[in-house]
Ligand SMILES: Nc1ncnc2c1ncn2[C@@H]1O[C@H](COP(=O)(O)OP(=O)(O)OP(=O)(O)O)[C@@H](O)[C@H]1O
């Protein structure tokens with residue numbers, strides 16, 4: 001039996017939960033106004049909604065869609081490499097004519113693509129080293145998208161990475177191309193709101209006002225509860241809505257963590273009984289137990305003060321002023337300057353993240369499973 005709680009890969013429409021409003025508005029922005037900047041907390045569902053938007057009939061029938069995740073890219077060269085590869089791979093099923101049009105446009109890397117002499121199938125030998133002139137290749141890629149025989153949509157996931165590229169003026173370079181394009185719209189996405197907001201909303205930055213910002217919030221609780229009940233009902237099983245609600249609250253509605261719990265719960269043989277809260281919490285305990293070794297290693301990589309601060313944040317759940325006298329005293333932490341230093345490094349290493357509540361930063365542990373483990377362990 002298929003587990004309806006997909007944790008990786010493409011989620012079939014039937015098992016894609018809600019996001020109806022967001023799907024409509026992203027689609028409509030891309031079709032009408034232009035570029036979109038999609039942000040959310042980590043693991044909320046950005047990547048999945050991009051795939052889902054691209055899978056809508058309207059989009060599939062009328063656009064070429066491309067998706068690159070540049071999380072692991074550390075230079076413009078690598079980003080261009082990912083883009084070139086993605087376009088080529090997406091065009092392969094569309095046939096020789098579409099491919100040749102692309103190859104004719106990207107002269108700087110044409111040599112990396114060939115046809116298998118025996119089968120006649122297209123082959124790709126593109127290696128990072130083949131991108132000798134990333135700026136030129138990028139220009140060719142954009143030129144191709146602009147001239148393609150259908151409008152194009154290009155998603156660049158984890159877009160904040162470009163701020164870390166060593167080359168200078170990347171933002172200006174990209175912006176110059178992108179603002180000239182009519183045939184291709186872009187969907188930029190990422191979870192580092194701090195960097196992305198600076199990029200797109202400060203007046204002095206090249207990307208200022210160049211994309212419609214959309215913030216992806218939690219899936220509403222009632223929608224998530226009916227989704228989970230429906231998934232279990234499909235295989236003749238019953239889950240108590242309160243048990244789903246308990247899980248939703250515990251993980252503050254963060255999609256991935258709830259989904260992992262119900263995925264693992266679904267995989268268990270729970271017999272004919274109604275699934276209640278105790279089975280949900282047993283499943284969570286098992287998940288934390290499985291993660292324990294990793295959590296301990298993560299803790300070992302931290303200094304004493306970083307660990308103390310992380311534990312204090314986990315116990316508080318959400319902290320608006322970690323350097324305040326009150327927080328420091330309550331958690332027996334040392335000076336506020338050392339707490340501040342520890343917070344900065346915890347944020348850099350993504351142990352801690354923040355979200356905006358009434359225009360103020362509110363800090364929390366990024367990984368919700370780690371957060372729970374810290375609470376029960378320390
Ligand atoms: N609408 C949805 N329906 C069903 N499952 C979903 C949905 N959205 C997200 N998920 C689940 O949550 C997981 C995380 O989603 P996704 O990878 O899209 O988040 P993300 O915001 O891109 O995360 P990251 O910040 O790590 O890039 C998915 O693998 C899937 O299990």
Ligand SMILES: [Mg+2]
Pocket residue numbers: 046047048157
């Ligand atoms: Mg993602």
